[in-house]
Amino acid sequence: MPTTNHYIGLMSGTSLDGIDAALVDFSNSSCRLVHATSRELPAQLRAELLALTQPGDNEIERLGRTDITFARLQADLVRQLLTAADIPHSAVAAIGSHGQTIRHRPCQDPAFTIQLGDPNCLAELSGIDVVADFRRRDIAAGGQGAPLVPAFHAQCFRSTSIDRAILNLGGVANITLLPKAPTDVVSGFDTGPANVLMDAWSQRHLNQPFDRNGSWAERGRIVPELLQRLLSEGYFIEPAPKSTGRELFHIGWVDHHLDQLETIPEPQDVQATLLELTATSVAAELRRHPLPIKELYLCGGGAHNLALVKRLSHHLPQLRIASTERLGLHPDWVEAIAFAWLAKRFVDRQPGNLPAVTGASGPRILGTLSPAGLNH
Ligand SMILES: Nc1ncnc2c1ncn2[C@@H]1O[C@H](COP(=O)(O)OP(=O)(O)OP(=O)(O)O)[C@@H](O)[C@H]1O
Numbered sequence: 001m002p003t004t005n006h007y008i009g010l011m012s013g014t015s016l017d018g019i020d021a022a023l024v025d026f027s028n029s030s031c032r033l034v035h036a037t038s039r040e041l042p043a044q045l046r047a048e049l050l051a052l053t054q055p056g057d058n059e060i061e062r063l064g065r066t067d068i069t070f071a072r073l074q075a076d077l078v079r080q081l082l083t084a085a086d087i088p089h090s091a092v093a094a095i096g097s098h099g100q101t102i103r104h105r106p107c108q109d110p111a112f113t114i115q116l117g118d119p120n121c122l123a124e125l126s127g128i129d130v131v132a133d134f135r136r137r138d139i140a141a142g143g144q145g146a147p148l149v150p151a152f153h154a155q156c157f158r159s160t161s162i163d164r165a166i167l168n169l170g171g172v173a174n175i176t177l178l179p180k181a182p183t184d185v186v187s188g189f190d191t192g193p194a195n196v197l198m199d200a201w202s203q204r205h206l207n208q209p210f211d212r213n214g215s216w217a218e219r220g221r222i223v224p225e226l227l228q229r230l231l232s233e234g235y236f237i238e239p240a241p242k243s244t245g246r247e248l249f250h251i252g253w254v255d256h257h258l259d260q261l262e263t264i265p266e267p268q269d270v271q272a273t274l275l276e277l278t279a280t281s282v283a284a285e286l287r288r289h290p291l292p293i294k295e296l297y298l299c300g301g302g303a304h305n306l307a308l309v310k311r312l313s314h315h316l317p318q319l320r321i322a323s324t325e326r327l328g329l330h331p332d333w334v335e336a337i338a339f340a341w342l343a344k345r346f347v348d349r350q351p352g353n354l355p356a357v358t359g360a361s362g363p364r365i366l367g368t369l370s371p372a373g374l375n376h
């Protein structure tokens, strides 16, 4: 058993915006964020990762190189985090490293998911035990391998007096439904795109990685015919368990639907429609779900998109909507904290998945261990 309750979580999601790092103290069954920081991905690394999300030439060579480059960046971020927190690496029990997903195909046979960021390299450079590769065990047990954060949401945000939901607005949106009745099961799934399409559209037309506060989208007008076409995607009505990523929701998918329209809309109207797609698809899932949710708490970068929050409120007027800050965790760090928690679950030999969420055949201890070097 480790002598410390400090864990580091490293998260880098579908947006490919950067790596988030959180140092967390889990002493006395609490979850206290000690320090957090993030690092943007250098443009070349981002381009290499983005290219690896789609089939292409010479993939194995590019994958091998990027796996190490990414791990080195993770190690550098860990060093920066520990320096800022003024804590030695020996005071950290383990790092929980999500890695960067480059392919997620949970529904094909054989199903697989791949995250880069070599944990051996990270353990060697950081001198800390690294738990990584969380998703593949769940997939091996017949699950989607995603979403994995609902178990943490349940641990941290569940109330016994009110039915609530947590909505993470990353590249993809995932929701966790937390019934107040302790015997009712927690559910959760990816609802579809959150920012990934808006980001790509903003990059193409504004040369900006994202639409700050959704202000460009807010100036546009929703194009009903386009919205309808986008919403006709089968994923949106599939029952859970389900998870998705860039394999389905990428800019080519938007282009394909635009090509079917008689007149091409203005770019800002397309952005407004993409924002509406996120809001409508989330709202539809919440309405369809039998649990009478009263409160919705937002986390992930999309929680800063004011225009998106407004549209969510418009579609879900009966809900109290706030950020997870109201529950004590800043929305920017919830996912990274969740991976610190998943590392702790591994160290404690406790399951990290919720079979009702992922569809796995049972609870599983998630992750594999790359131990720190002996001379550290
Ligand atoms: N001020 C802001 N206004 C609008 N959007 C924002 C703002 N700040 C961040 N974002 C959006 O949040 C995204 C990053 O969010 P986040 O890091 O939570 O996603 P992620 O890395 O894809 O994680 P995951 O998919 O695993 O949840 C950015 O790409 C951007 O679209």
Ligand SMILES: [Mg+2]
Pocket (backbone or CB within 6 Å): 011, 012, 013, 015, 016, 017, 018, 019, 020
């Ligand atoms: Mg991110």
